[in-house]
Amino acid sequence: MKHYRIATIPGDGIGKEVLPAARAVLDRVGRHHGLSLAYDEFDWSCERYLAEGSMMPEDGLDRIRHHDSVLLGAVGRPGVPDHVSLWGLLIPIRRGFRQYVNLRPITVLEGVPSPVSRALPGEVDLVVVRENNEGEYSQVGGRIFEGTPEETVVQESVFTRRGVERVLEYAFDLAGRRGGRLTSATKSNGIVHTMPFWDELVAERAAEHPDVSWDQEHIDALAAKIVLDPARFDVIVGSNLFGDILSDLAAAVAGGIGVAPSANLNPEREFPSMFEPVHGSAPDIAGRGLANPLGAIWSASMMLDHLGHAEAGAQVMDAVRGVLASSPVRTADLGGTAGTDEFTGEVLSRLP
Amino acid sequence: MKHYRIATIPGDGIGKEVLPAARAVLDRVGRHHGLSLAYDEFDWSCERYLAEGSMMPEDGLDRIRHHDSVLLGAVGRPGVPDHVSLWGLLIPIRRGFRQYVNLRPITVLEGVPSPVSRALPGEVDLVVVRENNEGEYSQVGGRIFEGTPEETVVQESVFTRRGVERVLEYAFDLAGRRGGRLTSATKSNGIVHTMPFWDELVAERAAEHPDVSWDQEHIDALAAKIVLDPARFDVIVGSNLFGDILSDLAAAVAGGIGVAPSANLNPEREFPSMFEPVHGSAPDIAGRGLANPLGAIWSASMMLDHLGHAEAGAQVMDAVRGVLASSPVRTADLGGTAGTDEFTGEVLSRLP
Ligand SMILES: CC(C)[C@H](C(=O)O)[C@@H](O)C(=O)O
Ligand SMILES: CC(C)[C@H](C(=O)O)[C@@H](O)C(=O)O
Numbered sequence: 001m002k003h004y005r006i007a008t009i010p011g012d013g014i015g016k017e018v019l020p021a022a023r024a025v026l027d028r029v030g031r032h033h034g035l036s037l038a039y040d041e042f043d044w045s046c047e048r049y050l051a052e053g054s055m056m057p058e059d060g061l062d063r064i065r066h067h068d069s070v071l072l073g074a075v076g077r078p079g080v081p082d083h084v085s086l087w088g089l090l091i092p093i094r095r096g097f098r099q100y101v102n103l104r105p106i107t108v109l110e111g112v113p114s115p116v117s118r119a120l121p122g123e124v125d126l127v128v129v130r131e132n133n134e135g136e137y138s139q140v141g142g143r144i145f146e147g148t149p150e151e152t153v154v155q156e157s158v159f160t161r162r163g164v165e166r167v168l169e170y171a172f173d174l175a176g177r178r179g180g181r182l183t184s185a186t187k188s189n190g191i192v193h194t195m196p197f198w199d200e201l202v203a204e205r206a207a208e209h210p211d212v213s214w215d216q217e218h219i220d221a222l223a224a225k226i227v228l229d230p231a232r233f234d235v236i237v238g239s240n241l242f243g244d245i246l247s248d249l250a251a252a253v254a255g256g257i258g259v260a261p262s263a264n265l266n267p268e269r270e271f272p273s274m275f276e277p278v279h280g281s282a283p284d285i286a287g288r289g290l291a292n293p294l295g296a297i298w299s300a301s302m303m304l305d306h307l308g309h310a311e312a313g314a315q316v317m318d319a320v321r322g323v324l325a326s327s328p329v330r331t332a333d334l335g336g337t338a339g340t341d342e343f344t345g346e347v348l349s350r351l352p
Numbered sequence: 353m354k355h356y357r358i359a360t361i362p363g364d365g366i367g368k369e370v371l372p373a374a375r376a377v378l379d380r381v382g383r384h385h386g387l388s389l390a391y392d393e394f395d396w397s398c399e400r401y402l403a404e405g406s407m408m409p410e411d412g413l414d415r416i417r418h419h420d421s422v423l424l425g426a427v428g429r430p431g432v433p434d435h436v437s438l439w440g441l442l443i444p445i446r447r448g449f450r451q452y453v454n455l456r457p458i459t460v461l462e463g464v465p466s467p468v469s470r471a472l473p474g475e476v477d478l479v480v481v482r483e484n485n486e487g488e489y490s491q492v493g494g495r496i497f498e499g500t501p502e503e504t505v506v507q508e509s510v511f512t513r514r515g516v517e518r519v520l521e522y523a524f525d526l527a528g529r530r531g532g533r534l535t536s537a538t539k540s541n542g543i544v545h546t547m548p549f550w551d552e553l554v555a556e557r558a559a560e561h562p563d564v565s566w567d568q569e570h571i572d573a574l575a576a577k578i579v580l581d582p583a584r585f586d587v588i589v590g591s592n593l594f595g596d597i598l599s600d601l602a603a604a605v606a607g608g609i610g611v612a613p614s615a616n617l618n619p620e621r622e623f624p625s626m627f628e629p630v631h632g633s634a635p636d637i638a639g640r641g642l643a644n645p646l647g648a649i650w651s652a653s654m655m656l657d658h659l660g661h662a663e664a665g666a667q668v669m670d671a672v673r674g675v676l677a678s679s680p681v682r683t684a685d686l687g688g689t690a691g692t693d694e695f696t697g698e699v700l701s702r703l704p
Contacts (some may be wrong), residue, residue, distance in 0.1 A: 082541035082570075083548065115580050117469050140506075141545035151513035155546040157493075161503035189434035190596065193493035194507040196435065217436075220596045224604035227579060228467050244542065244572045245597065252576035 003036045004307060007064040008071045011088075013281025014291035015073020021293030021344040022071060022185040022300040025316055025351070029304070032352045033312045040067065046077035046085050046281075055088030061096045064272060069303050070275040073296065078283055087139075094132050097271035099264035100163065101170050102132035103302070104247040104278065106230075106254045107168045111324030112334060114255035116227060123231040124254055126162070127178070129171040130243020132264055134163045135194075137240045159194045159239070170267055171237035172209040178234055182206075184216040185238035185246060188306045198239065219245070226250050251278060258333045261298035263306060273306055289339040292331035295321060297347060321349035355388045356659060359416040359624070360423045361441075365633025366643035367425020373645030373696040374423060374652040377668055377703070381656070384704045392419065398429035398437050398633075407440035413448045416624060421655050425648065430635055439491075446484050446486040449623035451616035452515065453522050455654070456599040456630065458582075458606045463676030464645055464686060466607035468579060475583040476606055479530070481523040482595020484616055486515045487546075489592045502536035506684035511546045512592070516553045522619055524561040530586055534558075536568040537590035537598060550591065562677045571597070578602050603630060610685045613650035617659060627651040641691040643661045644683035646672060649699060670700035 008023070010016040023039060030037045042064070046058035055075070057063070064070055070093065075085045093099070106128065108114055109122040140156035168184075175182040185203045188195035199216060206214050217225065219242050226233065226246065230253050238246055251260040260278040277295025285291060297320060304313035323329055329346040330336030338346070360375070362368040375391060382389045394416070396408035407427070416422055421444065427437045445451070458480065460466055463474040492508035515598070520536075527534040536554045540547035551568060558566050569577065571594050578585065578598065582605050590598055603612040612630040629647025637643060649672060656665035675681055681698040682688030690698070 083544050086541050087544065115468050115470060118467060139541045139544060141509075143549070149513060151549075153511045153546050153549040154492075155509040155511075155543055157507040157509070159505045159507075161501060187593070187596075188490050189438050190489045190593065191507055192435050192439065192489075193495070194492060194505050197495070197503075197505040206640070220600035223575065223601040224609050227601065227604045241539070241542065241571075245575050248572035249575040249579065249601070252579040257576050257580070259538070 001034050001036050003038070003084045004068040005038050005040065005066075006069055006071055007067040008039050008041045009044050010041065010073040011075040011281060012047060012077045013074060013286035014279075015075065015281050015282050017289065017291045017340050018277060018293040018296035019071065019073040021340055022296040024344055025297050025347060026300050026304070028348050028351045029312045029316055033309055034311070036311065044089055044171040045075060046080040049084060049088065051082055055085060055112075065097075067272050068307065069272045070274040071300065071303065071314045072274055074277065074279060074281040075280040091137065093274055094264050097274070098266045098268070099134065099164065099271070100167055101263075101265040101267060101272055102135040102243060103132035103263040103265055104128040104130065104251070104260065106247070106250040106256070107262065108254045109256065109321060109324050111330070112255045112259065113239075114253065116230065118258065119230050119253050119255070126230070126233040127174065127235050128243055128247040128250060129167065129174060129235060129237045130247060131163065131167040131238070131240050133240070134158055134160060135240035146294070152217040157194050159197055161201065164198060165205065168201055168237060171235055172205050172212050175212045175214075175235040176209060178214055178322060180213050180236035182214040183222070183233055183236045184214065185219050185222050185236060185242040186216045187242075189218060197283070222246065223249055226253055230254070248278070258292050259294040259298065261295050261302055262266065263299065263302040273303075275306075289341060290332055291340050292333050293340050293344050297344075315351060316347075319347045322350045323347055353386050353388050355390070356420040357390050357392065357418075358421055358423055359419040360391050360393045361396050362393065362425040363427040363431045363633060364399060365426060365635050365638035366631075367633055368548065369638070369641065369643045369692050370629060370645040371423065371425040371649035375649040376696055377649050377699060378652050378656070380700050380703045381664045381667055385661055387661065387664070392417035396441055397427060399406065399430040401432055401436060401440065407437060413444065416450075419624050420659065421624045422626040423652065423655065424626055426629065426631060426633040428448055428633040430682075443489065445535065445626055446616050449626070450485065450584060450618045450620070450621070451620060451625055452483065452485040452519055453615075453617040454482035455615040455617055456480040456482065456603070456612065457654075458599070458602040458608070458612065459641050460606045461608065461611070461673060461676050463682070464607045464611065466605065468605045469584050471605050471607070478582070478585040478602060479587050480595055480602060481519065481526060481528065481587060481589045481600060483515065483590070483592050484595075485592070486510055486512060509546050511549055512537040513553065514552060518559065520553055520557040520589060523587055524557050524564050524566075527564045527566075527587040528561060532564055533586035534564050534566040535574070535588045536576050537571050537588060537594040538568045539571045539585055539594075541570060574598065577599055578605055583605070586624040600630070610644050611646040611650065613647050613654055614649065615654040617658065625655075627658075629654040641693060642684055643692050645692050645696050649696070667703060668699075671699045674702045675699055
């Protein structure tokens with residue numbers, strides 16, 4: 001029996017509905033594989049912020065530092081500015097636990113319609129590797145001459161050799177284990193300090209990975225190509241901002257903006273990694289049992305993978321694929337009438 | 353007879369093939385409208401850079417400062433780094449002539465197939481208004497600890513009240529004259545200095561334009577929505593980088609990455625504005641008469657519009673639409689067999 005202690009942060013809105021679904025799936029598949037999964041739930045959320053003035057306690061990170069991983073639902077709530085919920089919870093965890101890889105697999109699942117006619121199941125299967133700790137997301141910067149016609153605001157992007165190298169290394173390594181192709185997102189024609197540096201480090205890493213064939217594309221052209229020919233991509237690596245944009249875009253192309261998973265990884269396993277669906281808290285449908293739990297379930301499958309139980313993770317995704325491909329059971333966002341529980345039940349029924 | 357003096361910069365590759373096409377169209381429609389158009393051609397290009405060490409002469413801007421507008425083909429050539437061709441020509445013109453609006457209309461033309469099944473002719477008709485002078489494209493920044501493990505590179509984004517206000521004012525005004533809807537591209541959840549400032553100024557401008565209904569979307573979600581539901585957008589306004597990404601993306605969604613036009617506008621008309629197709633110099637097909645001149649022709653139509661000849665501009669686009677909708681004549685990128693001249697001839701034959 002392997003024992004794992006998982007910190008769960010349901011968060012806000014539908015986060016609280018999809019997380020139990022992910023847990024149910026984990027429990028079922030875990031039992032089959034001899035895993036004992038214990039959960040500690042934390043109420044860190046915008047609700048907590050409104051009641052107590054902070055998204056999480058001061059010593060929040062310490063409370064979950066020794067857990068095996070973190071499962072997060074979604075944060076965000078009307079009335080709480082996005083930057084509060086993010087810089088008060090998500091970003092401190094990503095940085096504090098050196099989760100410098102944000103991994104976002106994009107696959108067209110049979111039964112999930114894509115808006116792009118060429119995005120077919122079995123053909124589009126890519127992974128966006130996003131730098132998750134530095135870059136364009138930085139607190140450095142500020143304002144001068146506030147409120148006057150001369151008001152000027154500066155924002156620093158900070159790229160470090162160590163920070164860029166490690167995420168590139170992860171991406172090249174992943175490409176080597178997958179289809180052997182890597183595309184780097186750049187904008188070295190317009191962003192003249194950080195992006196040429198990024199390109200240099202890509203070329204350096206590439207020299208160490210002769211097994212991987214690689215190219216680079218400016219972010220504007222790359223966004224276009226993801227729509228025009230999504231099947232050509234294998235691993236796409238990008239900075240914090242570019243990875244953020246491209247992963248949402250690619251998920252939309254695959255029809256899966258509401259079902260996409262993500263993993264915030266600390267590859268060295270010095271700290272827990274965090275798994276979260278890409279979707280938000282969806283206040284418009286929250287509390288009604290309508291949320292699609294697939295993003296959370298898929299994220300849980302990535303967690304199993306990260307914990308070393310690839311077979312269990314694959315079984316979860318096989319069950320999900322089975323439901324979508326051969327049953328009419330799906331939630332409203334995918335054109336069905338099922339609620340969260342019914343869909344989850346259908347997935348559970350296909351697990352060993 | 354109205355007289356205009358146009359500076360033409362064919363540039364590199366297919367730039368030299370599409371510019372004559374645009375001129376032929378301008379001449380024909382100009383004659384009909386009593387316009388006398390004189391051209392001065394400048395050889396500013398990567399070729400010039402390789403031969404003489406600079407993309408344009410030191411006093412380049414002075415040489416075209418008194419022209420009525422600038423028509424540019426494309427710049428870029430293998431062997432010349434992109435940042436050289438851009439910071440040596442395109443960006444100095446955009447900044448030097450305060451062309452702070454980059455205007456990119458995106459329309460699905462009948463006869464141009466779109467990769468997105470919901471992007472239908474007559475339904476997708478949007479304009480991206482991109483800030484074109486400041487923001488993320490900045491020379492400010494640099495490196496420290498070069499070549500060591502501590503190497504760190506910083507890049508400053510600079511947003512000024514004046515710079516943001518004027519482009520927003522243009523965008524709200526344009527939305528008021530069009531469908532009355534404006535979407536602002538932001539990322540104030542992640543980019544915590546400049547983007548909240550951008551949002552504030554959007555809200556300020558919006559208060560002055562009660563006729564325009566507006567919203568804002570984070571760039572990642574917006575990129576996804578442009579794929580999922582392109583018809584919902586009217587005017588999209590974004591920073592230099594976000595506008596760059598979104599306009600290429602939207603052009604791809606409309607099937608028109610190779611036919612998209614752009615205008616770099618100095619709305620106050622203190623300086624000439626510049627009109628250029630969005631496509632690049634396409635070295636792979638250059639010199640063979642295969643280039644699609646539609647982007648250049650469409651850009652020329654925007655120039656007529658800017659010079660106050662909206663009817664002439666509309667006639668050009670009517671002719672283009674006519675060719676695509678009711679003839680098989682089109683270039684290879686659109687699935688046809690016509691060359692640049694044949695396509696241009698077909699457009700000319702439909703002009704009065
Ligand atoms: C070539 C590049 C610097 C340029 C830009 O980003 O401005 C181009 O993409 C454009 O949109 O005109
Ligand atoms: C909410 C936002 C700050 C966040 C990000 O940009 O990192 C989100 O879009 C994501 O991708 O997890």
